[in-house]
Amino acid sequence: DAKTTQPNSMESNEEEPVHLPCNHSTISGTDYIHWYRQLPSQGPEYVIHGLTSNVNNRMASLAIAEDRKSSTLILHRATLRDAAVYYCILRDSTDKLIFGTGTRLQVFP
């Protein structure tokens, strides 16, 4: 299974943009890049996904490197409610989600 590598933790101030990096150097051509986030003591929630092109939705933007070996989740203006563990996940050809340990984002007022 292709793996992802993320920093253990990141910090941000409220109202500032946050760039959460993810490395996936062994990604295959058909693997989709998914991002989920998990608030404390809750189940994860879907954030965004993409294959090759950059993607935007109401929650975030996803920037995918041209060689697809890395990607960045962008929160345009962090709020206190964005404090969570963010998982960068590769969805393989069997449609299973392979979770890593994620990045714990702290947001300060």
Place this chain on the structure above:
Amino acid sequence: DGGITQSPKYLFRKEGQNVTLSCEQNLNHDAMYWYRQDPGQGLRLIYYSQIVNDFQKGDIAEGYSVSREKKESFPLTVTSAQKNPTAFYLCASSITASSYEQYFGPGTRLTVT
């Protein structure tokens, strides 16, 4: 409200006992999943079901069993054969197995002593 229900939120059992965790969804989703999460770790797939009366083992199925007799229900039994059953258990569903988004329930925290 549509969603996924897991009950109970907290569950305590003695070692050697089987325990069944409930997962119900009213989203009319075909696919359902069970994950396990240990402290500070990501989620690991235990079992998944693409359709009623069908299920497949995930990465860590040993010591667990499931059934999928109804579309809306996917109970997980943690048997006494599971060596380290204490964990946070999460159920999820998706429209189909190839859908891009999985919807997760609130989880059940199981403690076995």
